[in-house]
Amino acid sequence: MSAPEVTSARRAPALRLLTAAALRLWYLLALPAALILLWWWAGAVSGMYYLSSPDVIAATFAEVWFGERFLVDALPSVARLLGGFALAAVLGVALGVGLGLSPRLRALTEPVLEFLRAIPPPVLVPLLMLLAGVSTGMKLLVIVSGCIWPILLNTIEGVRAVDPVLADTCRCYGIGRRRRLTTLILRSASPQIMAGLRQALSIAIILMVISEMFASSSGLGFTIVQFQRSFAIPEMWTGIVLLGLIGFLLSVLFQLVEKRVLAWYNGVRAATRGE
Template sequence: MTAYPGRTVAPPRRRAVGHRTAAGVLHALGLPMLLLVLWGLVATRTTSRFFPDPVTIADAFVDTWIGPAFVEDVLPSLARLGLGVAASIVLGVAAGTVIGLTPWLRELLEPLLEFLRAIPPPVLIPVMMILLGITDTMKVVVIVSGAVWPILLNTIEGVRGIDSVLTQTARSFQVTWWERLWFLVLPAASPRIMAGVRQGLSVALILMVISEMFASSAGLGYRIAYFQRNYLIAEMWSGIMLLGGVGVLLAVVFGLVERRVLRWYHGIREVNRA
């Protein structure tokens, strides 16, 4: 802080950081607030009961989700989503690393992987219901069946793209296989892995909802479909808003984790940009 007679002025750098923070918050909230205002104006001029105003949806949100429904529907859905994402990351990174490091295995599995990736995960839900029953395990498996592919394929490409000079140098210094894997392979492939995780999160959220719309009696997807079938329009919109909020929360949490995991990568980019 710089002191002047009668006042205290923040340094220019601190003021600049504050201005950037305020501008970032304004940019993040400006468009959503504008859309809410436009939504409210349009809703007041229409007589369609399928397009309620934001205030009605907000009231329905409080009445519907603040209470037992949060424990009975939201928390189990989030738990299944978390399990599905965690399993997808473990399977995708482990299998992708092995396949990426083994050229003959990669060539052998490439046609099969392309075939399996082309199958839309929702069409597997009836098969999963027959094999696993209408259980939480079935819903988690459905999430994994779609979310694992972006992680797996990005991990394979990330491992394949490691500079051969680095690999040869590590071998010449007789670095062990586990040390190469932990200190060379995974860090070098981590930007692609994190890109795959980001894509997998979006797919997992979609499949969480779809899996709960089939022969289910609880969960966010079931509840939204129930509201739609019974023409509870405001409640249906409130469920959609809740799903959007979950998506935003996932994006924020992932952004924090990504900045920590790829701190070295973003530092190199900043240096190169300067």
């Protein structure tokens, strides 16, 4: 093989990687770009005051959120969101493991859990305001009241689905309860637990905004409502865009964590498919 042919053979894999990366970038950016252009066109054609164009929103975004307001409103909202989500995760997984391992306890508590799960969390905001006051604790309780259910129910189902043969094998080999809990039960239930956590994360964002809209003097929900009431429409849109960006970033971070936690599970699935 001549020198030019060797050089071409070495460049071929690099070109394929670059082509694949370019196609992936195109897939990621094509739809958002098309939606922004559609938004731009709709705003220009309709001439509606309440439909601000993307360029106006982008310019206003820098004025509103690149400064003190981000520290006063956005960061506390994210902190409350993450705090409520973490508390719901701990409670949901702990209660879910206990109920999943105990059929009698699950049968005893199932009617009450089904009743509480049917209550929409936003309806609890006035009650929680009376019980906990207008405070950070109230906002955390609102987030927990909605986030705990997908985590709890998915954990119960994940624990119930643990292979009984593996459980009997652990007992035969004298593996203790704590070791069996960490190495078998939680590990086997982790795919469904992560699915519940993924659902709870989107619910946490919604309830964080709702809790701040009802009773608060700061936060993203409060700020968006204040902009709307004062007819600061571009500013209102910037708050909505910021919420979308926060949700997107949290989703990406969760996917990275999920990929790391479920690396063993993804490896088993890939081996089963023969990849």
